Amino acid sequence: MSNRRSFLSALAIAAGIMGAAAFARAQTPPDVVLTNVSYDPTRELYRALNDAFAKQWQANTGQKVTIRTSHGGSGKQARSVIDGLEADVVTLALAGDIDAIARESKRLPANWQSRLPNNASPYTSTIVFVVRKGNPKAIRDWPDLAKEGVSVVTPNPKTSGGARWNYLAAWAYELDRTRSEKEGGDPATARKFVEAVYRNVPVLDSGARGSTTTFAQRAVGDVLVAWENEAFLALQEFGADKFEIVVPSFSILAEPPVSLVDAVVDKRGTRKVAEAYLDFLYTPAAQKIIARNFYRPIKPEAADPADLARFPKIRLVTIDQAFGGWTKAQAEHFADGGTFDQIYKPGGKAVTR
């Protein structure tokens, strides 16, 4: 008898507690999880940004948001999203990859780039070189990459966004150099130049981070062609006493864009948070974090001047100016059978130290 009574009272207490908990829970919105599919080098950047956004969102709405990120070569990530990788937002290396997602999977509208400021790019970057301390091969500018005996490390354009910016930067350099000889530069010379550079490439990693690892950790190659932010990070991680950054005379303005994946956020009911997350990237707080992580903020006034001073001054050209936009560039250079396929013959001589 008393057993039954104590059992019933225990049950009642448990029910009461659970009811109270449920009531309390109902007052706060349920936790939400966002998935951000990003490109390779942004690991550290988004760790910082996600932290800041989660704090801010919790403070504003009381809701706990967790942002999961996936990193890899931009092209590879885009194709994963097309293949079903469920991303609430994509933050990739170039507009062409997000265009591909829109086109192939129809999960976001074709006008995605006009939905956010600055062509949906909250930060920009450019392409520079990293060499070993002392610059033993005297690499100063783009032509040095094509010299005999120089080993160049750059990722695989078929999978990496940074790799495509690298390729186009080299091409654009030669176009720019020959602009006095021909209107808009001589494509034939540009092609010969890029071909010579890729003859010096011993290995193509699948992402920008992979190339940095190959150059810095595995000690392969004389020069790494990299995102500016990767270059700074490499110096920070491996020591400024091991490597130097060489700033070329000319480079390309890289605009990595971001976008919602509408089909996914509508299905998962996360549109509000996802939109807030992307908007957050343009706020002064985020722009400050962006500058601190070696990415060029589009609102420099919000950033710490000391961070801004690190960015070298380079003469930059945009993809629209030099190539007429990503759609054209992608089709001409990186599609199957494009110029990259035509000129890349693997088996460049490797120089390891």
Place this chain on the structure above:
Amino acid sequence: MSTAVLRGWTPSLAKPSVLPGFGITFGFAVSYLSLIVLIPLAVLVWRASALGIDGIWQVATTPRVLAALRVSFFISAAAALVNVVFGAIVAWVLVRYDFPGKRILDAAVDLPFALPTAVAGIALAALYATNGWIGALFAPWGIKIAFTPLGIFIALVFIGLPFVVRTVQPVLQDFEREVEEASATLGAGRGQTVFRVVLPALVPALLTGGALAFARAVGEYGSVIFIAGNMPFVSEIAPLLIVTRLEEFDYAGASAIATVMLVISFAALLVINSIQAFGRRRFGHA
């Protein structure tokens, strides 16, 4: 109770038996096997066959693929060879001798089976890098181990280590000492006895173990990619090339290379089975 009541229902496939449950266990086993293993493998072959035999041949004979297969093949063979030699020594020592720590070492031989390949990969990369414990010993001579084919070799020796030892140990254990003693009483020196009497009986086990080590090494991925340089034509292994093609979303190419590797694995399996059959016929054991 009549045996008729006890007779379990067995479909005409199996010989009649008193034991029940053939239908359900056989059915489940075959279904599970088909779903998990056979159908996916069939899809691979089907996908590759979409290219046609010519297509597969074309993919398989592009210089880069050939180079990757060569790298995988030759380094795996070299590693298997080292494992055969040293594995034989280790098996001999573990079976015939006693020394402090023998039990621990005996247990440790199975470490490559139990340790995740990624863990082995980063450990070996750390050890053999130019600033690692072992790499630092060779660095002054300009010898680089990590991120070169030599690094791949080391990783594949690690991976194949238990195969030879564990195949030879039981054979050596069961070996009749009387035969050795007879050989000695007939005047053979110890060396002669070992190399002319004992070793031949171990040959099937050595070959089987070596073939198993080789087959495992050819397909190995996790422990190699951290220590290899992954440079095409130099230190790029075939499994890595499959992953690269997959990342480029070249499914056909990836399937073609995977099919070639499957064929190699099956050939190795066939070789192993025939060695074992030969060993059984000749010596009464595998």
Place this chain on the structure above:
Amino acid sequence: MHDGVFGEGRLVRWTLIALAIGFLVLFLVLPLLAVFSEALRRGAAAFFAAFDDADTQAAIRLTLLVAAIAVPLNLVFGLSAAWAISKFEFPGKSVLISLIDLPFSVSPVVSGLVYVLLFGAKGLLGPLVDDWDFKIIFAVPGIVLATIFVTFPFIAREVIPLMQEQGTADEEAALTLGASGFRTFLTVTLPNVRWALLYGVLLCNARAMGEFGAVSVVSGHIRGLTNTMPLQVEILYNEYNFVAAFAVASLLAGLALVTLGAKSLLEWRHGDALSPARRH
């Protein structure tokens, strides 16, 4: 030890022992030590801090989940197949046994590839999976499937030879005494193979938790969601976070040591109750 007229002589003996020990220390002990040494390079505080990371904790949870699904499923399969193979006669038995061993000879990368080709969006069943709105590739089910594939033979190949050796006498006796088939299985067969079963479960579990290549191909590498511990090790390593990478790796290495220890214990204490190939 074989002393006397028929022995090798002390010099040869100790040279061989030295060679064997040297080889094993170089290839086995040193890498193991390297893992723990690198993990503790910045001291115990940094080591434990590695496990505070939410992504790492999620990876540990996912690894445990995958093993908790793959191992029991392969256990049921192993026992089923062993019962059918060892207690009955049917044509094609050796073919079945060879087929069971198939995943052993397939490269882990290929093991993952086959599931992408089957269930990926461009795969054979891709559109079907999409219709059901059930994610396989780039999600946990794909990881589970790939893990089941690579650990498929482990339990079966421990139990089958043993049950074949044991024959049907015990079971037939139980049946004549009136036990039902299932009861016979539970009370007669299972106890006969329990140590071999445990052995197989140990190996299966170790491989399930440590699989890298196959899982890497099917996972989407989404931090905190589809990364198992080995994948997390790779990610940490690629982010220059070596201490954390080796800290997680040391957890896996610890698991390997426990597996080895349990394995050895089984072999010493119950060696005669294991599969014929294991008795040494």
